[in-house]
Amino acid sequence: MFAKEMVKQSLPLFILCGLGAVFAGSTFAGMTSIFQEIPGLIVVIPAIIALRGNISTAFGSRLGSAYHLGVIDAENLWNEELRQNIMGSLVLSFLVSIIVGVLAYVTSLLLNVQPDPVKLITIVLLAGIISGVILTLLTIIIIYLVFRRGYDPDNITGPALATFGDIVTMFCIFGSAVLMEAIL
Amino acid sequence: MIYSWKNIVKHNLPLLTICIFIEIFAGQILQGKQEMLVLFPVFLVSIPVINGVSGNIGSVLGARLASGLHVGYISLSIKDKEMHDNLLTSILMGFITYFVLAILIYFIALLGDLQMGIGLIEFVIVVLGTGLLLVCVISLVSVVTAFWSFKKGLDPDDMVAPVVTTVGDTLGIVFLFLLIGVVGIW
Numbered sequence A: 001m002f003a004k005e006m007v008k009q010s011l012p013l014f015i016l017c018g019l020g021a022v023f024a025g026s027t028f029a030g031m032t033s034i035f036q037e038i039p040g041l042i043v044v045i046p047a048i049i050a051l052r053g054n055i056s057t058a059f060g061s062r063l064g065s066a067y068h069l070g071v072i073d074a075e076n077l078w079n080e081e082l083r084q085n086i087m088g089s090l091v092l093s094f095l096v097s098i099i100v101g102v103l104a105y106v107t108s109l110l111l112n113v114q115p116d117p118v119k120l121i122t123i124v125l126l127a128g129i130i131s132g133v134i135l136t137l138l139t140i141i142i143i144y145l146v147f148r149r150g151y152d153p154d155n156i157t158g159p160a161l162a163t164f165g166d167i168v169t170m171f172c173i174f175g176s177a178v179l180m181e182a183i184l
Numbered sequence B: 001m002i003y004s005w006k007n008i009v010k011h012n013l014p015l016l017t018i019c020i021f022i023e024i025f026a027g028q029i030l031q032g033k034q035e036m037l038v039l040f041p042v043f044l045v046s047i048p049v050i051n052g053v054s055g056n057i058g059s060v061l062g063a064r065l066a067s068g069l070h071v072g073y074i075s076l077s078i079k080d081k082e083m084h085d086n087l088l089t090s091i092l093m094g095f096i097t098y099f100v101l102a103i104l105i106y107f108i109a110l111l112g113d114l115q116m117g118i119g120l121i122e123f124v125i126v127v128l129g130t131g132l133l134l135v136c137v138i139s140l141v142s143v144v145t146a147f148w149s150f151k152k153g154l155d156p157d158d159m160v161a162p163v164v165t166t167v168g169d170t171l172g173i174v175f176l177f178l179l180i181g182v183v184g185i186w
Helices: A002-029 A032-037 A043-068 A082-108 A118-147 A153-183 B005-032 B034-039 B041-071 B082-110 B120-151 B155-185
Strands: none
Touching: A002 A153, A002 B041, A002 B082, A032 A043, A032 A153, A032 B034, A043 A082, A043 A118, A043 A153, A043 B005, A043 B041, A043 B155, A082 A118, A082 B005, A118 A153, A153 B041, B005 B034, B005 B155, B034 B041, B041 B082, B041 B120, B041 B155, B082 B120, B120 B155
16 A cells, blocks of 8 residues: 555645745735736746746756766765756756746737836846746755755655745745836 | 756757746736735735645656556556555545645734635635645646656656646636635635
8 A cells, every 4th residue: 555655755745835835925925016017927927936846846856867877976066967957957047037028928918918028028037047046056955965964866856946946936026026116 | 978958958948838838828817817816815825835735746646656657566557556546645635735724824814914805714615625626637637647658658757747737837726716706706
């Protein structure tokens, strides 16, 4: 009976990650006035959270495989394999953020909402890159701690990065929106 | 060297772009319902929770099915008993998780002095109803994706997580507004 151990090991993690998501949600709820000031901004929220989650969990899971393949460990962390992975994640964050901004703008136009394209795309790009840098650093720290303690990174990085990713990304969108609203 | 940044970008960009298209659709629903969300910000708090929980449950289920298929204790049959156990356990865990979190969110929002406009019972019915509907659909999507990709010779470990999180984010928002309509809040 494998299903029983699933409840024992996963249920506490699900509830804990759910509580983490409440933080992300509270930031979301705190943004209502800025959503009204910047039309189109609320459109990018699910996309940018998903892009962050997909890029950083894939990054974490590649580092997990790299560990199992023996090309990376606690003593030999900062090497060319890691640098290529970091570069790949950041380039993806940059490209996909642009796609998110443009798509949000175009679909809004089709639905008769008129966002400011420069403002919208700048906010998404800024939030995408800043959260990308923070999450990359966080992934390296988590991976380092996991290696040091001898855990299997595959069991830890997925849920940990998904939860931290949501919170960090919401803060970054909030921060970028406030900043751009002040500047532009 | 195993990794090059160009290959990482090349392998990830197509699937990510498809996911983004679907997520933008979810975002447009939020924009359409913005007026209502401003009046009931407690639902904004709930959206990342509703989506996150189903994504986690679906991903864990998919990873477990993938391991079972790889090792061989789960067979590619819709009658497989082990698969049924995993599926039902996931739905049961979804029920418990959404129930606990719905109550917690309500009281956290009260403590945080958020404008509520809705009672505890109504709120729990909406979140639990959304969550239960979502976790049933997501668990089925997870089984279908895992079985289908394994049959096609693809690694279910690579496929299930992006599919399940994207479908979960979009349907989570659709089901939430469906339940809000059914309960008659808006």
